[in-house]
Each structure stands twice: as C-alpha cells, then as structure tokens.
Amino acid sequence: MRYLLRRVGFFLLTLWAALTLNFFLPHFMPGSPINTLRAQTKGRVSDAQLEQILTSFGYKPHENIFEQYIHYFGNMLTGNWGVSLGSSLGTPVSKLIGQALPWTLGLVGFTTVLAFLLGSLIGTIAAWRRGGIVDSVLPSVFVITSALPYFVVGLFLILFMTIDNTWLPSSGNYDTSIVPGFSPGFVGSIVKYAALPALTLLITSIGGWVLTMRNNMITTLAEDYIRMGRAKGLSDRKVMLNYAARNAFLPNLSGFAMSIGFVLTGAILVEKIFNYPGLGYQLYNAVNSIDYPMMQTLFMLFTVAVLGALLICDLVTVWLDPRTRAKG
Amino acid sequence: MRRSKSSLLAIAVSIGLAASACSSTKHTSDSSSGGSTAASSAGGASTGNASYKQGGSLTIANEQGQTWPCSFNPYNSSFNQESLGFIYEPLIYVNILQDAKETPMLASGYQWNADKTQITFTIRDGVKWSDGQPLTADDVAYTYNLMKQTPALDDYSLWSAAGLTSVTASGSQVTMTFKQNAQVYFYTFATLVGIIPKHVWSTGDAAAHPDTWTDPNPVGSGPYTVKCTPNNMEYKANADYWQPGKPYVSTLEYPAYLDNGPANQDLASGKAQWGSQFITGIKSFYLNKSQDNHTWSPPVLNVSVIPNLDPSHKATSQLGVRQAIAYAIDKAKVSAIGEDGQEPPANQTGVITPTFDKYNDAAAIAAAGYDKPDLTKAAADLATAGYSPSNPLNLTMISIQGYTDWDASIAVIKQDLKPLGINITESSLTNQTYFDKLYKGDFDLAYGSEPSAGPSPYTELRAWLHSANTAPLGQSAAAGNFERYKNPAVDSLLDQYATAGTEDQQVSLIKQVGAHMLQDLPIIPVTESADWFQYNTKNFGGWPTADNPYAQPAAFNYPDNEQVLLHLYYKPAQ
Numbered sequence: 006m007r008y009l010l011r012r013v014g015f016f017l018l019t020l021w022a023a024l025t026l027n028f029f030l031p032h033f034m035p036g037s038p039i040n041t042l043r044a045q046t047k048g049r050v051s052d053a054q055l056e057q058i059l060t061s062f063g064y065k066p067h068e069n070i071f072e073q074y075i076h077y078f079g080n081m082l083t084g085n086w087g088v089s090l091g092s093s094l095g096t097p098v099s100k101l102i103g104q105a106l107p108w109t110l111g112l113v114g115f116t117t118v119l120a121f122l123l124g125s126l127i128g129t130i131a132a133w134r135r136g137g138i139v140d141s142v143l144p145s146v147f148v149i150t151s152a153l154p155y156f157v158v159g160l161f162l163i164l165f166m167t168i169d170n171t172w173l174p175s176s177g178n179y180d181t182s183i184v185p186g187f188s189p190g191f192v193g194s195i196v197k198y199a200a201l202p203a204l205t206l207l208i209t210s211i212g213g214w215v216l217t218m219r220n221n222m223i224t225t226l227a228e229d230y231i232r233m234g235r236a237k238g239l240s241d242r243k244v245m246l247n248y249a250a251r252n253a254f255l256p257n258l259s260g261f262a263m264s265i266g267f268v269l270t271g272a273i274l275v276e277k278i279f280n281y282p283g284l285g286y287q288l289y290n291a292v293n294s295i296d297y298p299m300m301q302t303l304f305m306l307f308t309v310a311v312l313g314a315l316l317i318c319d320l321v322t323v324w325l326d327p328r329t330r331a332k333g
Numbered sequence: 334m335r336r337s338k339s340s341l342l343a344i345a346v347s348i349g350l351a352a353s354a355c356s357s358t359k360h361t362s363d364s365s366s367g368g369s370t371a372a373s374s375a376g377g378a379s380t381g382n383a384s385y386k387q388g389g390s391l392t393i394a395n396e397q398g399q400t401w402p403c404s405f406n407p408y409n410s411s412f413n414q415e416s417l418g419f420i421y422e423p424l425i426y427v428n429i430l431q432d433a434k435e436t437p438m439l440a441s442g443y444q445w446n447a448d449k450t451q452i453t454f455t456i457r458d459g460v461k462w463s464d465g466q467p468l469t470a471d472d473v474a475y476t477y478n479l480m481k482q483t484p485a486l487d488d489y490s491l492w493s494a495a496g497l498t499s500v501t502a503s504g505s506q507v508t509m510t511f512k513q514n515a516q517v518y519f520y521t522f523a524t525l526v527g528i529i530p531k532h533v534w535s536t537g538d539a540a541a542h543p544d545t546w547t548d549p550n551p552v553g554s555g556p557y558t559v560k561c562t563p564n565n566m567e568y569k570a571n572a573d574y575w576q577p578g579k580p581y582v583s584t585l586e587y588p589a590y591l592d593n594g595p596a597n598q599d600l601a602s603g604k605a606q607w608g609s610q611f612i613t614g615i616k617s618f619y620l621n622k623s624q625d626n627h628t629w630s631p632p633v634l635n636v637s638v639i640p641n642l643d644p645s646h647k648a649t650s651q652l653g654v655r656q657a658i659a660y661a662i663d664k665a666k667v668s669a670i671g672e673d674g675q676e677p678p679a680n681q682t683g684v685i686t687p688t689f690d691k692y693n694d695a696a697a698i699a700a701a702g703y704d705k706p707d708l709t710k711a712a713a714d715l716a717t718a719g720y721s722p723s724n725p726l727n728l729t730m731i732s733i734q735g736y737t738d739w740d741a742s743i744a745v746i747k748q749d750l751k752p753l754g755i756n757i758t759e760s761s762l763t764n765q766t767y768f769d770k771l772y773k774g775d776f777d778l779a780y781g782s783e784p785s786a787g788p789s790p791y792t793e794l795r796a797w798l799h800s801a802n803t804a805p806l807g808q809s810a811a812a813g814n815f816e817r818y819k820n821p822a823v824d825s826l827l828d829q830y831a832t833a834g835t836e837d838q839q840v841s842l843i844k845q846v847g848a849h850m851l852q853d854l855p856i857i858p859v860t861e862s863a864d865w866f867q868y869n870t871k872n873f874g875g876w877p878t879a880d881n882p883y884a885q886p887a888a889f890n891y892p893d894n895e896q897v898l899l900h901l902y903y904k905p906a907q
Contacts, residue, residue, distance in 0.1 A: 034765070035766050036763075036764075036765025036766065036768070037765075040764070040765055040769070041765075042410060043768075043784070044764075044784065045410060045411050046410040046488065047784045047785035048783060048784025048796070048811075048813070049488070049489060049521075049525065049784070050488045050489065051490050051494065051812065052809065052811050052812070053490075054484075054485075054487065054488060054489075057485045058409075058410065058485050058488075060485070061483075061485040061542075061545055062544075062545055092398070092399050093399060093402040093411065094402075094411035094412070095402075095404060095406075095409055095411065095545055095547060096404060096547070104400065104563050175594070176591065176592060176594060176595035177591065177595060178564070179564070181564050181565040181586070181588040182586070185562065185564075280591035280594075280595065282400050282563070282564075282591065286591070290398065293765070295765060
C-alpha cells in the first residue's frame with residue numbers, strides 16, 4: 006500500500022513538473038500569435054487591431070505571466086481548454102483534438118499493436134529455430150531497420166511508391182472525392198492512405214520487439230521446465246508458445262504498455278511527411294503558429310498519456326511479479 | 334481455443350454483413366454529374382458577358398497547410414478567404430489589375446460629396462439572401478455599425494484610422510461620413526468588406542458574440558452556398574443569386590491540401606483545375622503534361638533586398654553600399670534562375686509593371702543607370718564606402734526557411750555581389766523568427782516583401798516608405814517600413830496623394846516618390862512577386878488571362894475570386 010501511494014505521489018509530482026514546463030517553454034519561444042494572424046490577413050490589418058481580435062478569443066499578452074500560469078493550471082484540470090489562437094483562430098481546442106484523435110489512434114495505435122504482435126511472433130520463431138534461416142537473416146535486418154530514422158524511411162517510401170511508381174497516395178487520410186460513410190470505397194481509401202505511414206512506422210519499430218523477444222526466449226528455453234515439457238512429450242508448438250513464449254513475453258509486455266503511452270503523441274514527423282491530419286500534425290501546426298492554447302493542451306495530453314501508461318505499467322508489474330515489490 | 338475461433342468467425346460474418354448492408358461508395362461529384370440544370374438565358378446582369386448553361390464540378394487546389402475549420406464568419410480574418418467572394422459580397426469590386434476599374438456589386442452606384450468626406454451608396458434592388466429574405470440598405474448599414482459596436486470586428490480600422498463617423502440607411506441609400514477626405518480608403522470599405530444579413534446576425538449566438546461566432550451555416554448573398562467537412566468544402570451554386578443564370582459552374586470542390594506536393598500533383602494530373610501555389614519547374618511538371626494546362630501570374634508587389642538603414646548598422650546605412658548592391662544585382666538573372674521566370678524582374682522605383690504601367694517612369698530609371706547591371710559603377714560606389722575585394726564587406730541576409738525560390742534567388746545575388754567584395758551569408762529562419770527580426774530591425778539585410786497590394790502603387794510604397802510605419806530598432810515596425818526609412822519629403826508626397834484631386838496629380842506624386850527611391854535606395858526591389866495561378870482549360874472556360882485581366886486570379890484573393898467564379902463556365906454543358 007505504501008508502495009502504491011509512493012508511486013501515485015511520484016506520478017503527481019512528475020505531472021506537475023511537466024505541466025509547468027509545458028506552460029513556460031512555449032512562452033519562451035520567439036514570435037507571437039499576432040504574427041500568424043498578420044500573415045493571414047495579408048498585412049491589411051493593423052497590429053493594435055490584431056491584438057484586439059486575439060483578445061476577443063482569450064489572448065492576454067499583458068497579463069502577469071504567473072497569473073496566466075494559475076489560470077492555465079485551472080483550465081487544464083477543468084478541461085476548459087479554450088479556443089485556438091493560431092491558424093484555426095476561434096475553433097475550440099477540444100474540437101480540433103476530437104477531429105485529429107481518431108486518425109492518430111487508428112494509424113499509430115494500430116501500427117504499434119501490429120508491430121508488437123508481429124515482432125514478438127518473429128522473435129519467438131527465430132529463437133525457437135536458433136541458427137535457422139529466420140534466425141540468421143531477420144534479426145540482423147531488424148537491427149538495421151530499427152536504427153533507421155523513421156522520417157528517412159518515410160521519404161524513401163514516398164520516392165519509390167508514389168513518385169517513381171504511383172502505387173499508393175503519399176498524402177492525406179482519405180480520398181476527398183469520396184463521400185465519407187461506411188462504404189467499401191471509403192474504408193478502402195482510408196486503408197490505402199494509411200498504408201505508407203503505417204509501413205514506415207512498422208519498419209522502424211518492429212525491430213526492437215523482435216530482438217528483445219528473441220533474446221528473452223533464448224534464456225527461457227534453457228530453463229528446466231522447458232526440458233520438462235518436452236520430456237512429457239508435448240508438441241513443439243505447445244512448448245514454444247505455452248511454455249517458453251508465455252514467460253519470455255513478460256518484459257515485452259511492460260515495454261508495450263509504455264509504448265501505448267506514446268501512441269497519443271503520434272509520430273510527429275511521420276504525420277508531417279505524409280500530411281496525415283492527426284495529433285502530431287496538429288502539434289506541428291500549433292508550434293508553427295504559436296498557438297498557445299493548442300500547444301498547452303496537446304503537451305498536457307501527451308504528458309498525461311505517457312505518465313499514466315508508466316504508472317499503470319508499474320502497478321501491473323508489481324501485481325504480476327512479487328519480486329519487483331520494494332522492501333519494507 | 335475453440336471459443337475464440339467461433340467468436341472470430343462471428344466477427345468476420347458481422348463485418349461481411351455490415352459491408353453488404355452498407356450503401357455503396359458515393360463520390361462527391363456524383364450529385365453534380367447530372368450537370369446542366371436548365372439555365373435561364375437572361376443576359377448577364379452587370380458585366381454584359383455572353384451567357385452560358387450551368388453545370389460541372391470544379392476542383393480548387395490551394396494549399397492551406399491545415400484542414401478546414403468550417404467557420405465562415407467573414408469578420409474572422411483567419412477564415413474570411415473561405416467565405417468572402419463565395420458567400421459574402423462587397424459593395425463595389427475594384428480591379429487592381431485594370432487601373433482600379435470598378436464593377437458595381439451590391440451597390441448599383443455611389444456618389445461622393447465635393448471634398449470626399451461623405452459617400453452615398455445606392456443599394457441594388459432585388460438581391461436576396463440565400464435564405465430567401467431580401468437584402469436592404471439596413472443590412473449594409475448594420476454591417477458597418479456592428480464594427481463600431483464591436484471593435485474587434487473592425488479589421489481595417491475604419492472607425493478609428495480611416496475616420497469613419499457614421500453610417501446611416503434611408504430608403505435604398507446608405508451614407509457613410511468621414512472626418513476627412515477618405516478616397517484612399519475606398520478600396521478598403523467598398524471592396525474588402527463583405528455585407529452580412531442583419532436578421533441572422535442580430536439574434537442568438539451571433540448577436541451575443543459576433544467576434545467569436547463561427548457562423549457554421551452562413552447565409553450570404555454571394556453566388557455559392559457551402560457544405561463543409563474538415564477535409565473538403567463543397568460549394569453549390571446559389572439558385573437565387575441576383576445575377577440571373579450565374580454562376581455557371583454548379584459545384585466547387587475545395588479540398589484541404591496540407592502541403593504543396595499533393596496539391597500540385599492534382600493540378601498536374603488534371604484532377605484539380607484551379608491552382609494557386611508555387612510549382613517548382615512548372616514547365617516540365619505542369620505545363621508539358623497537357624496542352625490544356627496554363628499559368629498566368631500577374632505581378633502585384635516587389636520582392637526586395639531590405640537594407641537596415643539605422644545608423645547603428647554601419648555598412649547598410651551607407652548609400653554607397655546600397656548603390657553597389659543595386660547596380661550589381663542582375664535582376665533578369667535572378668528572375669530567370671531563382672524564380673523560374675515566373676516572377677518578372679522589378680525596377681528600382683518600386684512601381685510594379687506592367688500592372689501599374691501608368692505610374693512607371695522608365696526614363697528616370699535609365700537616367701539613374703538602374704535599368705541594367707553595371708559592375709563598374711557598383712565598384713566605384715562601394716569604394717566610396719571604403720570596401721573593395723581586398724577589404725571585403727561581410728553581410729548576413731535573413732530569409733524564410735522553406736521558401737526555396739528565395740533561396741535560389743539569394744544564391745544568384747550572392748554570386749553577383751561576390752566579385753565586388755561583398756560576401757553575403759544567407760540565414761534561413763523559421764517564419765516566426767524571421768518576422769520577429771524583420772519587424773524589430775534585427776538584421777543587416779533581409780529578403781522580403783510587403784504582404785498585400787492596393788489599387789495603385791501608393792499602398793505598397795506608403796507601407797515601405799512612410800515614416801509613420803516605422804519604429805526605433807527593437808520595437809515592432811510591422812506596418813511595413815522595416816528598413817527604418819525616414820524622409821519628410823517622401824512623407825509629404827505620400828500624404829498629398831491621399832487627398833490628390835486628379836489622377837494626373839496622383840501619377841505625378843508617385844513618380845516623385847520613385848525619384849526618391851532612385852536617389853536614396855531605401856529598399857532594392859529585385860523581382861516582382863506574383864499571385865500564383867494555374868488553370869486547366871479542358872472542361873472550363875472563362876479564366877482571367879493576360880489579355881483579359883478582369884480580376885486577380887488566385888483562389889485565395891478575395892473579393893477577386895468572386896469575379897472569377899462569375900466568369901467560369903463548364904464547356905461540356907454548352
């Protein structure tokens with residue numbers, strides 16, 4: 006119980022520190038929302054007027070920064086996130102996030118789960134057939150792919166798949182000439198448009214899962230209970246999956262819990278490169294246009310997601326494995 | 334194991350059922366493919382053009398860098414390019430490209446008083462809002478008075494800077510009274526302001542917060558009505574539009590392009606027909622793809638080398654250095670290499686040609702020697718400032734990251750200046766940092782332009798040169814005089830222009846300002862920036878061209894976009 010309280014206390018402290026940084030760092034950036042609006046109004050509107058416009062949307066440049074900080078904190082906690090001050094001036098932040106969230110969850114969430122499952126499976130097989138073809142080729146390939154920066158992979162895919170050959174679309178989330186709805190064409194179009202960004206994320210993230218799984222598996226295979234299972238005459242598949250993989254899987258599982266936390270942050274560069282209108286893309290836009298409310302809310306969500314996932318992961322591990330409990 | 338298998342099967346079956354139950358894929362253009370609704374053939378109301386049958390679906394490719402916010406409040410300067418021209422209309426349209434030629438829109442005419450402090454508009458009869466209610470002089474007066482009531486709506490500072498004191502309606506007349514001669518503000522209040530319906534804006538959310546209201550289902554008098562999703566805006570022809578039979582094109586698709594790449598791709602493939610962003614290597618990428626692909630980008634502004642004139646910047650505040658730069662830069666080469674030939678070379682008086690030819694003083698430019706590069710003069714002038722190849726001058730020029738055409742232009746400028754002994758280092762900054770430095774005067778040289786043009790060179794030259802638009806170093810000179818130029822003679826010329834009685838006077842005043850540009854070189858114009866425009870003539874006709882420049886052609890240029898929309902027609906329906 007004491008351990009639990011300590012974990013939760015630590016979570017709250019980290020959350021406060023992160024939220025404070027999230028407030029102050031954007032305010033130290035050069036530029037102001039006024040610049041964005043001035044460019045959008047083609048310089049026809051005077052600065053005083055621009056400030057007046059922004060003020061009507063809740064921009065308070067002259068308020069004491071600590072007062073702003075207090076308001077910010079209250080607003081973050083109450084979910085009163087305000088309206089965008091950037092390129093979508095006046096649109097509620099919650100609406101913008103609501104529009105972007107499904108796309109990020111769909112693309113990055115799905116890819117993360119897929120990479121995890123596929124990676125673990127390949128790792129299992131590679132370790133089971135140690136020295137076989139799978140084991141000698143795939144792990145070394147994955148060492149290379151997991152070391153590649155994902156934006157480089159994305160750019161190469163765009164080059165080969167959309168410019169040299171026009172197999173797949175390189176930009177956007179669906180074909181805008183199709184009326185959205187639950188129709189085969191629309192769903193197909195979503196899948197088609199998600200293919201390249203998903204492939205990029207898959208290529209670069211699968212390697213980690215394969216390597217950890219393989220190494221865990223090899224250690225586990227040396228355990229006595231594996232020999233026991235074989236001696237009992239169980240089928241190879243049963244020993245591999247139910248005896249070895251099941252135990253070797255645990256460290257991967259906690260890694261997975263952590264990576265789920267990072268799903269929300271999207272993959273900023275991937276979304277930018279493929280113009281995929283998810284949260285990462287929104288963050289990029291918000292930073293570009295010094296959209297304080299949008300930036301603050303997104304940073305807050307990312308922080309909560311990552312810290313929350315870590316906390317849950319901590320708690321689950323403690324529950325699963327008594328050895329990780331602290332003494333006393 | 335068995336259980337999970339059967340549940341998988343159940344899921345598979347249910348997906349299959351759902352897929353078969355759901356409707357078939359619908360395309361946005363399906364609804365309009367029927368095309369030609371019977372068009373009445375009443376002669377075009379005001380323009381006197383030939384009349385066409387309605388039909389067709391046109392796709393606009395204008396990169397936004399974001400999905401559509403689906404807000405159409407015409408006062409919200411973030412979104413008004415989505416509503417002005419399409420849905421909301423001005424009183425009078427003024428064409429910058431045709432010597433400020435006027436086309437009456439919601440006002441059928443107007444009358445100034447003698448000293449131009451009062452203007453009376455006659456509001457057109459028989460105009461209806463898209464909800465069927467008639468448009469009256471009351472609506473017009475309401476539009477302007479709302480700006481007084483809620484200053485955040487007064488985008489162009491009509492009630493403060495322009496000196497507007499009252500707007501009243503009586504019968505079909507609307508009278509606006511100003512503190513002083515207001516002729517230079519005509520473009521602003523008559524052309525840039527969209528008229529809104531009083532009966533919609535005086536109730537509910539709109540009345541409570543007209544400044545932050547999103548106006549999601551706009552009611553306007555313009556040629557189109559809109560249905561919006563974040564990925565695409567679909568405009569449908571307004572059946573009750575006051576110019577009978579118009580607009581000829583039934584549907585406009587306006588997808589949200591997040592990047593130039595896909596927008597340009599759609600233009601090249603013919604999927605989109607109206608383009609408004611820069612295409613690198615336009616010949617091979619776009620023009621050669623089809624004989625129906627065309628481009629025409631009329632210049633409206635200068636892109637200049639901006640020297641910092643503040644005395645604390647020792648080199649750039651010296652006339653000799655600026656003269657050397659101006660003489661050495663081969664503007665034709667910058668235009669050809671840096672801008673792909675799409676932006677013509679500029680001239681040192683800052684008057685855009687051919688757009689404002691009337692004001693151009695070619696003889697004065699030639700007499701000053703700025704009509705072609707002259708390295709001998711450049712070297713001599715640089716020597717007066719104490720620099721030479723043996724004692725080189727090192728300067729940094731700031732520009733905007735990602736503006737690849739500017740990078741290429743600066744590379745040419747760098748080459749031109751190097752033999753003289755001026756070494757330029759380009760510093761590419763993010764948008765925000767660039768403008769921060771530009772406004773606060775934290776640069777030696779900057780590459781840049783003013784954001785918008787007016788109906789004559791006056792608007793741009795005033796922004797560049799009037800000392801009211803500048804500020805001490807460290808403070809924001811966002812109004813346009815970034816270089817910190819101060820010359821009482823120029824100020825007085827520009828002030829005289831605002832009240833000049835005749836056109837000849839105005840031309841003469843601009844030429845005198847041009848003479849100061851040649852003498853003082855406060856800025857060094859290099860190329861003329863253009864509003865990018867590409868168009869496909871396979872299915873659509875009526876585009877503005879160099880021979881018939883009836884409006885500025887870029888899709889984001891309001892209220893010019895409305896004029897283009899009223900001219901376009903769908904060829905297969907004819």
